[in-house]
Amino acid sequence: MIQHPGIxxxxxxxxxxxxxxxxxxxQGFQILRGWNLQSGSEGQLDLERRTxxxxxxxxxxxxxxxxxxxxxxxxxxxLHAQFVGAMCAAGSLSANxxxxxxxxxxxxxxxxxxxxxxxxxxxxxGHDYPLIRPKYALLLILVPLVLAETWLxxxxxxxxxxxxxxxxxxxxxxxxxxxxxxxxxxxxxxxMQPVFWISFAALMVSGVVLLRTRRGAxxxxxxxxxxxxxxxxxxxxxxxxxxxxxxxxxxxxxxxxKEYGFVGYPIYGTLLGGAMAGLGVGALAPFGDRKSLTSALxxxxxxxxxxxxxxxxxxxxxxxxxMLLSPLKL
Amino acid sequence: MRAPIQRYRNILDFALSSxxxxxxxxxxxxxxxxxxxxxIASLIFFVQALKRxxxxxxIQAPDMVVQRMVAGRHDPIPTIQAEAIRAIRGVEAVQxxxxxxxxxxxxxxxxxxxxxxxxxxxxxxxxxGRGVARSMxxxxxxxxxxxxxxxxxxxxxxxxILPEASELVSSDLVLMSEKDVRALxxxxxGLATDLAVTAGNxxxxxxxxxxIVELFPDTRPIMKTEILRTYEAIFDWRGxxxxxxxxxxILAFIIFAWDKATGLSAEERKEIGxxxxxxxxxxxxxxxxxxxGAVVSLTAFLSGVLLAYVHVFFFSASLFExxxxxxxxxxxxxxxxxxxxxxxxxxxxxxxxxxxxxxxxVPIWRAATVDPDAAMRS
Numbered sequence: 001m002i003q004h005p006g007i008x009x010x011x012x013x014x015x016x017x018x019x020x021x022x023x024x025x026x027q028g029f030q031i032l033r034g035w036n037l038q039s040g041s042e043g044q045l046d047l048e049r050r051t052x053x054x055x056x057x058x059x060x061x062x063x064x065x066x067x068x069x070x071x072x073x074x075x076x077x078x079l080h081a082q083f084v085g086a087m088c089a090a091g092s093l094s095a096n097x098x099x100x101x102x103x104x105x106x107x108x109x110x111x112x113x114x115x116x117x118x119x120x121x122x123x124x125x126g127h128d129y130p131l132i133r134p135k136y137a138l139l140l141i142l143v144p145l146v147l148a149e150t151w152l153x154x155x156x157x158x159x160x161x162x163x164x165x166x167x168x169x170x171x172x173x174x175x176x177x178x179x180x181x182x183x184x185x186x187x188x189x190x191x192m193q194p195v196f197w198i199s200f201a202a203l204m205v206s207g208v209v210l211l212r213t214r215r216g217a218x219x220x221x222x223x224x225x226x227x228x229x230x231x232x233x234x235x236x237x238x239x240x241x242x243x244x245x246x247x248x249x250x251x252x253x254x255x256x257x258k259e260y261g262f263v264g265y266p267i268y269g270t271l272l273g274g275a276m277a278g279l280g281v282g283a284l285a286p287f288g289d290r291k292s293l294t295s296a297l298x299x300x301x302x303x304x305x306x307x308x309x310x311x312x313x314x315x316x317x318x319x320x321x322x323m324l325l326s327p328l329k330l
Numbered sequence: 331m332r333a334p335i336q337r338y339r340n341i342l343d344f345a346l347s348s349x350x351x352x353x354x355x356x357x358x359x360x361x362x363x364x365x366x367x368x369x370i371a372s373l374i375f376f377v378q379a380l381k382r383x384x385x386x387x388x389i390q391a392p393d394m395v396v397q398r399m400v401a402g403r404h405d406p407i408p409t410i411q412a413e414a415i416r417a418i419r420g421v422e423a424v425q426x427x428x429x430x431x432x433x434x435x436x437x438x439x440x441x442x443x444x445x446x447x448x449x450x451x452x453x454x455x456x457x458x459g460r461g462v463a464r465s466m467x468x469x470x471x472x473x474x475x476x477x478x479x480x481x482x483x484x485x486x487x488x489x490x491i492l493p494e495a496s497e498l499v500s501s502d503l504v505l506m507s508e509k510d511v512r513a514l515x516x517x518x519x520g521l522a523t524d525l526a527v528t529a530g531n532x533x534x535x536x537x538x539x540x541x542i543v544e545l546f547p548d549t550r551p552i553m554k555t556e557i558l559r560t561y562e563a564i565f566d567w568r569g570x571x572x573x574x575x576x577x578x579x580i581l582a583f584i585i586f587a588w589d590k591a592t593g594l595s596a597e598e599r600k601e602i603g604x605x606x607x608x609x610x611x612x613x614x615x616x617x618x619x620x621x622x623g624a625v626v627s628l629t630a631f632l633s634g635v636l637l638a639y640v641h642v643f644f645f646s647a648s649l650f651e652x653x654x655x656x657x658x659x660x661x662x663x664x665x666x667x668x669x670x671x672x673x674x675x676x677x678x679x680x681x682x683x684x685x686x687x688x689x690x691x692v693p694i695w696r697a698a699t700v701d702p703d704a705a706m707r708s
Contacts (some may be wrong), residue, residue, distance in 0.1 A: 002563065003570025005374050009680035016688045049699040052612050056695055064684060071680060074673050082559050162563045198472070302525070 002082065003029040006075035007157050013068045014150040017061045024057040025143035028136040037128060051129065055120055065146070069106045070265075072153070077253055079211060081258030083160035088252035098156035102103045105149045107272075112142050114276030120298055122284055133241035134287070145255075189238035196234040200316055203227045207309045210281070211302060221282025224308050231315060235267070238317040242326035266318055274311035277304045339531035341614065345621035348601070359590055360630050366583045367634025368641070368681050370576055374674050375638055376647040377569035379666040381480055384561040387499055392425070392526035394535055396542055397550045404550075406521035411546055415527060419543050420534040428511050432476060432504070437465045443515075444509040455489040461501030463491045479516040486510070527551070571580050572650070574679065580682065584689045591693035602697060603705025615698035623690055625684045632680075635675065643668045 026137055031047050031054065077089040077101070084094050093099030123131040206220045236250050243260055244251075255264030281304045288297055349356050396415065398407035412424040429444035441462060451457060456474065458466075468474055468488050475483045492500045511517060527537050527542075537553040594602075602615055641647060643666055 003567045005566075005569055005573050005681070007678045008570060013684060016684055020688060020691070049612070052616060052699055053692070053695045056616060056691055060691060061685060067676070068680070071468070071676055074676070078673065081562055084555075122705050152374050162559065184409050317579070 001078065002157075002160050002162050004075070004079065006071065006078060007160075008072050009076060010068060010072055011154060011157060013064055013071070014153050015062050017068070018147055018150045020057045020061040021139075021143050021146050024054045024061070025109065025139055027054050027057075028139045031043070032133065032136045032140075037131060038164060046136055048129075051132070053134075056115065059120065061146075065113050066110050070111050072103070072106060073253060073256060078254065079160070082160075086253055087254075088257070090189070090251050092160075095161075096159045098152050098159065100154045102149065103153045105145065105152060109145050109149055110272060111276055111279060112138070112145060112270075115279050116142060118276070118280030118300075118304065119283060122128055122287070123295060125296035125300065126290060129290050130290040130292050131287060138207050187237045189241070192234045192237040196230055197229040200312065201313055204309060206297075207305050207322070210305055212296075214298065217285035217301065218282045220305065220308075221279055221285070222276025224275060224312075225277075227312060228271055231271055235319065237324060242323040243319075245326055245328045247328065263318065263322070267315060270311040270315040270318070274308050274315065277307040277311065280304050281308065338617075341617050342621050345618050345625060348618075349622055349625060352595075352598075355590070356626065359587065360626055360633075362583060362586060362635070363626065363630035363632045363682075366579055367678065369579065369632055370681055371571065371635050371638030371678050372641050373569055373572050373576070373648055373650065375670065376603075376666070377565050377644040378402060378649065378674055379642060379669050381562055381565045382496060382669050383666065384565070385558065388558050388561070390552050391557065393529050393532060393554050393659045394527040394539060395427075395552045396525040396527055397552065398524075398546075399548055399550050404516070406525075407524060407549070409520055409522050410523050411549070412522075414664055415525060415542055418545075420529055420531065420538050421527060422530045423528045425528075427524055427526050428508055428517065429523050429673055430511070430515055430517075432514070434476075436696065439465060440502065441504050442502050443504045443506065443511060445511040445568040446505040447508070448505075451507055451587075452489060453509060454486060454488040455506070456510075457490040457492055457503075457505040458488055459492045459500035459503040460497050461487070462495060463505060466562070472694060474675075476514060478514055480518070484510075484514060527636065577684075579637060580698045584685050587686050588693065591690040592696070593694075594697055599700065599705045600696070603702045604702060606700075606702040607706070610622065612698045619698060621696040623694070628684060631679065631683060635678070642666060 027050050031050060034043060034047055036044055073089055076092040079092045080086040080088050083091055083095050086095065093103060116135070119131050119135045119138065123129060123135055179204045201224050203220075206216060206223050210216050232252070234322050235255075236252055240250060240252070240255060241247055243255060243263060253264070254260065255267060257260065257264075284297060284301055284304075288294060290297070383458075396407065396411075398405045398411075407426075409426045412426050415421060416424045427444070431440075432441045432443045434441055446457070458468070458474075463469070466474055470488055470491055472488050473485050474488060475485050479482045486506065506514075512519065526588075527538070529538055535553055535555075539553065542549060542551050550593060605615060605618075637660065641649065646666060
């Protein structure tokens with residue numbers, strides 16, 4: 001393991017998140033089992049009180065979780081100097097087999113966490129805990145996901161070995177290891193350009209349809225998730241080439257560096273935020289018939305749709321303007 | 331839209347006034363909190379600044395240094411090997427370097443003596459670093475005496491004192507002509523301490539190094555990137571080690587914070603009871619407590635970071651410099667270049683504010699969900 005303060009911070013954060021969420025999951029399980037709103041028993045009152053505990057624990061844990069995604073990428077990026085052939089986070093993450101799975105599961109937990117926070121928000125709008133069961137069911141899915149992430153991240157970070165000189169031999173690591181892959185596979189720009197614009201148009205159209213007719217929430221959700229995948233693939237395929245001004249550099253992480261004005265943060269922030277809001281719209285769709293939510297839910301959904309559309313537009317504007325202004329012409 | 335913002339503002343207002351009402355108690359908490367943040371922040375800033383310093387220094391270092399090994403020890407290398415290395419494709423220049431350490435018994439420090447090929451440097455004269463000049467109390471034009479290999483004193487005129495800007499590397503440096511170095515150490519002709527190799531394209535260094543080892547199996551090429559990596563690892567390791575040691579301090583602080591948050595005073599309980607009986611909901615009380623925590627954390631974080639900044643960049647981290655820099659008699663005197671970035675602050679935030687927040691969650695919930703009548707009656 002490398003004794004890096006960033007690594008210690010990540011280990012601490014994932015330990016805390018696991019602890020908080022496990023505690024919340026256990027409370028949530030008890031609430032799911034014993035919940036009966038009709039009853040005025042002391043047990044039920046206690047459970048109602050505990051819902052505050054669960055939401056406090058989970059909200060805090062999830063905010064930490066979302067922050068730690070960025071800390072993870074930044075730490076991986078900062079460590080690249082310690083591995084032969086690594087140029088940025090792409091190299092550090094492939095330093096052992098757990099790097100990329102950790103990143104993927106971190107993104108997944110962030111998305112689920114965002115959806116949970118949206119459910120929580122909707123739940124507080126109704127007076128009779130309308131979403132308590134789906135909310136805690138999702139929590140019970142989230143807990144193992146976060147525990148798996150903690151395990152993966154710990155194995156990744158603990159397994160890192162710096163290629164450090166030793167006094168006994170001329171080290172020459174470069175000979176032993178043929179450099180870490182700094183380049184990720186990318187799809188051909190010719191294919192991805194139309195796919196990106198089509199999916200962007202589909203997202204906008206489905207959003208407008210949903211706002212007008214209040215139909216197609218699930219479809220909108222699916223499209224917004226698809227847009228996230230397509231946007232990341234397009235970013236790797238051609239957008240980043242314009243940003244790096246290099247026709248061969250397909251790295252998703254260098255965007256986060258100072259050389260490129262930290263443009264990666266708004267790019268990934270808008271993408272992740274948009275996907276969370278989009279998925280939230282679909283997650284709320286089945287609960288339109290809850291009585292206490294009849295007025296609040298459509299308002300919340302409309303706000304989420306607007307956020308998704310706005311964030312997708314912001315993403316497209318950022319990369320689009322960069323593409324137009326870039327001296328590179330493909 | 332305005333109503334929710336107004337609500338937050340009111341609750342924040344109330345949180346501030348309730349913090350001020352319990353001044354002594356909260357001040358104690360903020361002081362301890364600030365101290366913990368200060369220590370860890372100093373450490374992180376200092377390690378980061380040293381890493382940066384090392385990186386900038388090594389920009390000037392040769393791409394590769396070739397040393398000769400005899401029985402596992404570093405030994406002088408025949409300068410004739412430089413010719414053979416120069417012939418390798420991709421090598422731009424090979425410079426034999428002549429240097430060594432000289433122990434000065436008078437002030438008990440090690441000097442680095444190095445041959446310089448500068449035309450201005452006269453025979454029987456030296457250029458010395460600021461640290462050497464300070465400890466020997468010499469100025470330009472003075473004479474210094476070094477003991478030669480046979481014990482005989484050799485006099486050198488101090489021709490120049492090296493500029494302050496280079497003090498981090500040149501503090502203990504004594505530069506003299508090649509002839510003088512050979513005379514001082516009885517260093518045989520035709521041998522050098524090591525060879526500095528420059529490559530036209532740094533990407534070819536690994537291949538060049540492999541060829542050198544093939545040509546001269548008793549040599550050890552060391553690349554600049556390897557030195558850099560090792561420095562980074564050492565500084566990280568030292569910093570990380572200190573953070574682990576300080577982990578106990580964080581833990582103690584967490585227990586302290588937990589205790590403070592759990593032990594609600596009777597007055598506080600009554601206050602919450604009254605708030606709830608006049609219509610505050612549990613979620614409002616939670617929000618209030620959250621704001622209180624945020625104010626405490628933010629105050630402590632900002633003041634801790636500021637103090638650490640002053641400590642590291644104005645006082646060169648006098649509290650831990652010896653633990654982190656290593657030991658030497660001739661410490662260079664320098665002021666670190668302020669280097670702060672969002673990453674370090676985020677790491678610091680994760681290491682200090684997160685555990686505090688996590689530790690206070692359950693006590694806050696307990697306080698917020700207390701029954702109003704029970705609270706007021708107690």
